[in-house]
Amino acid sequence: MPDAVTPETPATSTRTAAEEDQNRGPEYTPIPATSAVRHHDPGVRGFASDNYAGVHPEVLTAVALANGGHQVSYGEDAYTAHLQDVFRAHFGPTAHVYPVFNGTGANVVALQAVTDRWESVICADTAHIHVDECGAPEKVGGLKLLPVPTPDGKLTSELVDLQAWGWGDQHRAQPRVVSLAESTELGTVYTPEEIAEICRHAHDRGMLVHLDGARLANAAATLGVPLRALTTDAGVDVLSFGGTKNGLMFGEAVVVLNPDAVKGIDYLRKLSMQLTSKMRFLSVQFEALLAGDLWLRNAGHANAMATRLADAVRGVPGLEITRPVQSNAVFAVLPREATERLQKRFRFYTWNEHTGEVRWMTSFDTTEADIDAFAAGIREELG
CATH class of the missing domain: 3.40.640.10 (Type I PLP-dependent aspartate aminotransferase-like (Major domain))
Structure with missing residues (x-):
């Protein structure tokens, strides 16, 4: 019968952290000792999806x-x-x-x-x-x-x-x-x-x-x-x-x-x-x-922001609201060149490439200022 194997205790490295980093090669970038850092501008808002929003x-x-x-x-x-x-x-x-x-x-x-x-x-x-x-x-x-x-x-x-x-x-x-x-x-x-x-x-x-x-x-x-x-x-x-x-x-x-x-x-x-x-x-x-009414507050606010957006751009020359606004989505058709310029300023998706129909989504954290800025941008691009 072979001898029983006793697990060995891993050897403790005597090298410094800097020496360990250097040993990993020139392409290695050490992770900062601090915790995660912010990699985005929280002031930037989009209208592509309610999945873009943060967490309440x-x-x-x-x-x-x-x-x-x-x-x-x-x-x-x-x-x-x-x-x-x-x-x-x-x-x-x-x-x-x-x-x-x-x-x-x-x-x-x-x-x-x-x-x-x-x-x-x-x-x-x-x-x-x-x-x-x-x-x-x-x-x-x-x-x-x-x-x-x-x-x-x-x-x-x-x-x-x-x-x-x-x-x-x-x-x-x-x-x-x-x-x-x-x-x-x-x-x-x-x-x-x-x-x-x-x-x-x-x-x-x-x-x-x-x-x-x-x-x-x-x-x-x-x-x-x-x-x-x-x-x-x-x-x-x-x-x-x-x-x-x-x-x-x-x-x-x-x-x-x-x-x-x-x-x-x-x-x-x-x-x-x-x-x-x-x-x-x-x-x-x-x-x-x-457990409370958070679900209703969030959804109601998102819906209200979609209505605000539709009301703000309805009647703008060159733009047509194509669907009833019954939730937190606004569908519209506008000239393709205007859409392309606008998408460089605000993120949103083209819903139908053939007709040029686009979709704008609002979320629980969309603000009135967000809507007003977006509506102003739409009017500028179509002006």
Whole structure:
């Protein structure tokens, strides 16, 4: 039998820190002994996405509150346990929340949990799951998407029926889920009655309803209704609830509203690489957002800034507001050369390269001064 091996204690270097740095070669740049430094100008604002915004101070305070000491990992912590009560206060006693890293992950996990491998998902052709998730629902989730053209980003029962057919045909992916987005990618908003009608229609045909609620708070703020009016009360089965676009540092959530409709979500979350190890820091952010009215304050302010922007530029010669301003998005068409000049001063995206349509997004930290400066810039470029 070989002798037992005794681990050796690593030798302690007698070289100075400067000698260690020199030994690493001329391309090595030592990290300063101090902590991180600011690498951006906090006064610079853009209108490309509400994801550009920082973290709400109340959320940062909550993250610091959850720090210190040890808590069980992977969701078995006190903050995630309490989060169930927080979400049930908004969505009803059957709601169960599963925090995840991001919106694409929330959508993929939620849709996998309500479909079998041979089933498909009906969505608008502008839906985030169809055009902005790099094929993740198909590639990662193994889902077949059935997109439907819509004039305003919103599905109706009649539009759903364009793809809701072929049950029993082994050659067609079986329609199983209708996926809505609230608010839509075009900034439009479903009313509770519109969602309820689609849910009734889908359920009558044996289908379920998923809601991509990345900006659900903005829709509720616009309509002046509670979150459950657009979800639980309307008949939605599973929800992807957004946080990052409304003041969180990171994180979204899958909210199961109809427990009988989902299966295997605990395993699917891990399988899809969406199970956070230090989940308390994700969960406490949602508590800060939802335990009081922070979600509503943030969303309402973002919406108000979008309205202010639209009002400020509506009627400017050469510019046309192309969509109803119902949330925190403004869509417009203006001359391409003006767009290019303006984008050198303010960051925003061209939505449609063929028509020249652009999208301007506002966020919880957009100020009236930001809007006024941007509107003045637009008028200057079109003047």
